[in-house]
Amino acid sequence: MTNNQTAREFAENGFVILEDVFSPAEIAAVSDEVDRVIEGRASYLPEKEIVYEPDTVPPRVRNAFRLHVYAKQFLETAKHPKLIGPLEAILGKSLRLYGSQVFAKPARVGTAVPAHQDMPYWPFEPYEMVSAWIALDDSTIENGCVRYVAGSHQLGMLPHAASGVTGNSLGLVEDARVAALEERPAEVRRGSCILHHALTVHRSEPNQSTHPRRGLIYVYMSENVRLTDPSRMKGPAEFPVVS
Numbered sequence: 001m002t003n004n005q006t007a008r009e010f011a012e013n014g015f016v017i018l019e020d021v022f023s024p025a026e027i028a029a030v031s032d033e034v035d036r037v038i039e040g041r042a043s044y045l046p047e048k049e050i051v052y053e054p055d056t057v058p059p060r061v062r063n064a065f066r067l068h069v070y071a072k073q074f075l076e077t078a079k080h081p082k083l084i085g086p087l088e089a090i091l092g093k094s095l096r097l098y099g100s101q102v103f104a105k106p107a108r109v110g111t112a113v114p115a116h117q118d119m120p121y122w123p124f125e126p127y128e129m130v131s132a133w134i135a136l137d138d139s140t141i142e143n144g145c146v147r148y149v150a151g152s153h154q155l156g157m158l159p160h161a162a163s164g165v166t167g168n169s170l171g172l173v174e175d176a177r178v179a180a181l182e183e184r185p186a187e188v189r190r191g192s193c194i195l196h197h198a199l200t201v202h203r204s205e206p207n208q209s210t211h212p213r214r215g216l217i218y219v220y221m222s223e224n225v226r227l228t229d230p231s232r233m234k235g236p237a238e239f240p241v242v243s
Helices: 004-015 024-038 072-077 082-089
Strands: 015-018 049-052 061-065 096-103 113-116 129-135 148-149 158-166 168-172 183-185 193-197 202-204 215-221
Touching: 004 015, 004 193, 015 082, 024 061, 024 072, 049 183, 072 096, 072 215, 082 129, 082 193, 082 215, 113 158, 148 158, 183 215
Parallel strands: 113 168
Antiparallel strands: 015 193, 049 061, 061 096, 096 215, 113 202, 129 193, 129 215, 148 183, 148 202, 158 168
16 A cells, blocks of 8 residues: 555545554564563653553553653654655654553453543644554454544544543543444554544453553654643653654
């Protein structure tokens, strides 16, 4: 698929799958570093950036945030040309990086993520932001792959309410327009990536398999995006240019 074809599919559905973005060696290097984070061996990452699965003994990591701020390897991974090319076709040149995080989804432990849009979490306008969800493991229906509501990004910002879910505090308020659209599970191989719009409704089921479902996520912004509420930032308002 060319970058222009990728951009057209993204515009229609609000998400697109990029197969085999990373070589086996490249994804192994990233995966190993993510394991250091999950296993508590990454001394550079402060405790404030980690969220644990509820009621796990010993504690199991659910999320780890702002990885690119603390480790150069994660910032360099965000600049991979097979990511940047399609992203530039969607968002334009001069991309900046807002966030980076891990969703660990441990085997038999990983909890559900409620249906939501990403944009209600973020204090930016316009909504020209795209998440790149990189599969560190094969992501399947059995281990809780991400499910996207195709075309939901065209509905604009939708109402959300408190979800009560650790690590995903907002959930979509029931909406007939969303219910009328098709939800598609995005099963992808290790080393592949899903790009999704900040307004695309998505969710995931618990991981009931014996295999982890680790995802590394980067959030990219177009050069038009501006911070609207600095008080909602959890760290410095610094957004490195990655293209």
